[in-house]
Amino acid sequence: MTSSTPRRTLLAAALAAAAGTAAAAAPATASDGSTAVEPDTAPAGPDGRGHDPEPGIVDNRFWSSYTDWRCGAAAGTKAVAGQRPGLVLAAPAGRVELTDPHTGRTAPWEYATWTSPVHTPTVPATEVIASWNAHTPPGTWLQVELSGAYSDGTATPWYVLGRWASGDDDIRRTSVDDQTDGKSTVWTDTFAIDDTASGLRLLSYRLRLTLYRAPGSGLTPQVWRIGAMASDVPDRFTVPASAPGLAHELIVPRYSQNTHVGQYPEYDNGGEAWCSPTSSQMIVEYWGRRPSTEELAWVDPAFADPQVCHAARFTYDHQYQGCGNWPFNAAYAATYPDMNAVVTRLRSLTELESLVRAGIPAITSQSFRKDELPGAGYGTSGHLMTVIGFTPTGDIIANDPASPTNPAVRRVYPRREWENIWLRTKRYDANGKVRGGTGGVCYIFWPVKSAPSQHRALQALGLV
Template sequence: MTSPTSRRTVLAAAVAVAAGAVTASAGPAAASGGAARPKQGQQLVDNQAWTSGADWRSGAAHGVRVETGRRPGIVIARPAGTSSYTDPHTQKTATWEYASWTSPVHRSSVPATEAVAHWNAHTPPGTWIQVELLGTYTDGTATPAYVMGRWTAGDGDTDIRRTSVDGQGDGKSSISTDTFAIDTPAGGLRLASYRLRVTLHRTPGSRLTPTVWRLGAMASDIPDRFTVDASTPGYAGELAVPSYSQEIHKGQYPQYDNGGEAWCSPTSSQMIIEYWGRRPSAVDLAWVDPSYADPQVCQAARGTYDYQYQGCGNWPFNAAYAATYRDLSAVVTRLRSLNDVERLVRAGIPAITSQSFLATELTGAGYGTSGHLMTVTGFTADGDVIAHDPASPGDAAVRRVYKRHEFETIWLRTKRYNASGNVSSGTGGICYLYWPASPTAGQRKALAAVGIR
């Protein structure tokens, strides 16, 4: 079996290089200069989101208005102006009406080395949004206005191509596809606070508008660590999540990240979208070859594809894709341990986790990977992890049971040794969470416990 790989790992590798290689003799000392490795329960992550009518009214609006109701959001009311955009992927230049909303300043509870934005939005054909981060460092200086993504759900003739933006940096920080990162964390500089700006675009003269329901970011400062503390099992149970294999899509639609072998992220996303009872329509799937099994996985790959990154593993793009389905909310965050996942699963919320490992580090996987997404759907009576692993030969083989501490280690660590014996980076507990826009009281409590509202 070919080891699943993802160009998504380039992001983590870039951060590792910027931070400086960690040698075996150095060990997993914290970037702050040798501080003791914190316990997993310590707060290392700050989550912020604007979602309510009061939230939207608290920002600076330029041509947008707040739509109230069960799911408040912002829409274009009267365009603030027009702008020209040359799409780097189609070479088409077009004029767009725009309006914008800028959040109040959010001072992170965690002075951060990294930040990942997310958004939940409806973008009809001929509309799109741009999300920017405008930060302040702990030395009091300002970051550039960093573009965190240009997003639209479609890819038709009237649409731009959804894209991340490369080449952004100021010598202190930079953007790697979807991730803001301090270039040299060992120097002590951090992101102290930020505002998010979302700009809504539409074809001039159109009455259509994007609707943005959620805008937020996860800021974090996860110190270098090769190992993590073992968590104590606290819950046994399993959610009835559909099983889809990415491997059965090998060779299908290679224009989307070389076909199914690299589709771990959209395949995992599709499993959870369908767990919540949402599916693409027959019209949505009409473009897929009818001989292909599980065409909705092909649709997810197409709908998450980042034309700059040339892959389907852009974290906020996967969350944004999930939120295109009726009344789903989605975020990118980091969790502290498998106890956080247990709390979510107990409330009925599965979690999509990102990890990298050698074949010898995850018993029963049968492969190694430099970056891979799985869905945690439950826990055995012994506390081991029940995961839906899309890197399986077929749908029937997707459900796996992995040893608890092995799984926790490969997911939470930030440093690891690769097959060549060199130091590579890990994702430090990155996770996607998707849930109904109107959660139950128990679900709301579980989300709040991991910092999500």
């Protein structure tokens, strides 16, 4: 298999180098949704099976209730009550002309803002990844920013974590490069401390939403959820083995990214790099959602599984030039009716098992050499797959989009090797160089109306 340059490895390499020196400030991107051949917080405590998830390494905080929206600082926005409370643009706080760097078009926009209360994570953080769930009608879009306080008493600037729209007619969905203050850098979708060995950490942060619309239109984005995962996962090449739980398997649609090779190369060179949107589409359809016939009308009717092409188009980050922007995939899933979606980290395979037992599959991000994961048949410097179950011996059942056909997507991977690959933060590539790992990053999607057991599983992770 081949793919575009695995850009999250740039972040990984920088963080690995930061063990002794600060990372250089340079244009960089972070998300890697491609498959490439290699040249407030979750509670701590024992899980009852002899494995104690690490306390204090992951903190989740999401604003989604009517009270949450009313607690923020609003300038032209207002909270809307109802079955699914949200935030809307009520009266413009100002007007600005902006030029889209990807189209060259300059247009006027009205805007309003909402700024979250200051959140102090239980873990002083080395990384923060935001997520948002929203709908932006044509003629509207939104921007998400982060600002925080360092442990040395100084503050970050306001960093842009994404400029996003449900569609792609008004602006081009994009991350923003070249954001650094010499202490931290935004690598596409991830805020990261440059020199983690220095002991510098992010102690608190605020998120700011700016909602935009065409002047005089009266339209508004509607945001239902915004928040972030903050973490300080220790450097590690290996993680302790966990004890297997109960066997369970979910029936999730199977889609191969490789059946789309060569299709719509304007979206990251076509299907060979579409592991992230392909995985996202599998989970969207697991929850009974899918694009309408009208929404798929743009796709060549000769192409099978047009919804995968649709997912690639509407997760595409025009700056990163790929479909693997983690928050953009979550935001895409949440454009479907009554869906929630977040990017987070899990502290253990046991936590992932608890989700699957509750009926919630998860999309995991990992990188590995070909020889490190028996049964895969490939190596990757960044790949997404969907975990749908566990065998009686605890091995992982995954819908792996890096498969030649849809029927071949279901794979079983050995527990110990897969667990270590997913949870580690450092690894060796085929040339013996130290590279980074994602440290348990995953996407989790679930419906607004979920079963009590699902709500409990999500609550235990600090996601609801």
